[in-house]
Amino acid sequence: MAKPHPPHRPPSRSGRTNLASCIVALIFLIFIIIIALIVYFTVFKPKDPKISVNAIQLPSFSVTNATVNFTFAQYVAVRNPNKSSFTHYDSSLQLLYSGNQVGFMFIPAGKIDADQTQFMAATFAVQSFPISPPQQSGIGANMLSGSDSDSVPGMGMGLGLGPQLGNGFGGGNRMEIESKIEMAGRVRVLHFFTHHVEAKIECKVSIAMSDGSVLGFHC
Numbered sequence: 158m159a160k161p162h163p164p165h166r167p168p169s170r171s172g173r174t175n176l177a178s179c180i181v182a183l184i185f186l187i188f189i190i191i192i193a194l195i196v197y198f199t200v201f202k203p204k205d206p207k208i209s210v211n212a213i214q215l216p217s218f219s220v221t222n223a224t225v226n227f228t229f230a231q232y233v234a235v236r237n238p239n240k241s242s243f244t245h246y247d248s249s250l251q252l253l254y255s256g257n258q259v260g261f262m263f264i265p266a267g268k269i270d271a272d273q274t275q276f277m278a279a280t281f282a283v284q285s286f287p288i289s290p291p292q293q294s295g296i297g298a299n300m301l302s303g304s305d306s307d308s309v310p311g312m313g314m315g316l317g318l319g320p321q322l323g324n325g326f327g328g329g330n331r332m333e334i335e336s337k338i339e340m341a342g343r344v345r346v347l348h349f350f351t352h353h354v355e356a357k358i359e360c361k362v363s364i365a366m367s368d369g370s371v372l373g374f375h376c
Contacts, residue, residue: 203344203352206243206269207236210360210376213336216280218369226285227369229260231336233277235356237269243354244268245342250279253335259286264340288332330366335359 211232218227229252237243245267252260260283269275341355360376 203346203354204238205354206245206340206342206356207238208338208340208356208358209234209236210336210358210374211276213360213362213371213374215364215369215371218364220288220366221285223287224285225288225332226283228280228282229336230278230280233279233338233358234274235269235277235340236274237271239344239346239354240271241345242268242270243342243344245340248338248340251337252283253337254286254332255289257286259283259334264338266342331372332364332366334362334364336362 211234213232214230215227216230219225231250247266248264250262250264251258260281262279262281264277264279267275337357337359339355339357341353343351344354345351358376360374362374363372364370365372
C-alpha cells in the first residue's frame, strides 16, 4: 500500500523576504565601496610635494688664479598638496659644477601641514674650487634668445623682498652651476595608511664672472 506524500508547500514568504534583504544589503555595500574608492582617489590619494625656487643670489663672489669661491643663497617654497601632514626626513641641497659637488647643505627633518606651503632659505659658503674657461654660451644665451620659456632672467634674492633684476645678458663671460634638492618623507592617509612620497628639483644657474651676479636660472 503506497504511503501518502505530504502536501507540497510553497516557499515561505519570510524566506523570500530575507533573500531580497540580503541582495539589497549587498548592493548597498558595493555602492558604499565604490563611493569610498572615488573619494580616496580624488581627495585623499597621496601626492608628491612640489618644490619651487623663488630666488637665487650670490652675496659674495671672488675669482683668484682660476679659482672661485662664493656664498650661495637660495629661497625655495615646498607645497604639500595632501589632506594630511607631510613628514619629511633629513634632506640636503647639493651644488654642482661640471658634474662635481662643490657645495652641500643639510636640511633637517620637519613637517608641513596639510594644504600648506613652507618657505625655506639656504645660505652657505662654498670653498674655493678651480674653474674651466668661462663659457660664452649656455643657459644665459638660451635665456637671452628666449628659447626656454621657463627660465627666469636676472633673478636674484634679497632679504625676503622677492626677485630683483640683475645686470642683463649683454656681453661678459659666465659660468654655470647646478643646484639639487631632494626631499623624501611620508604621508599618513585617514590616520591609518602611510605612504612614501618624495620631491626633487634641479636648477641650472648662470653667473656673471665679472661680479658674481645671477644672470638667470632654470629649474
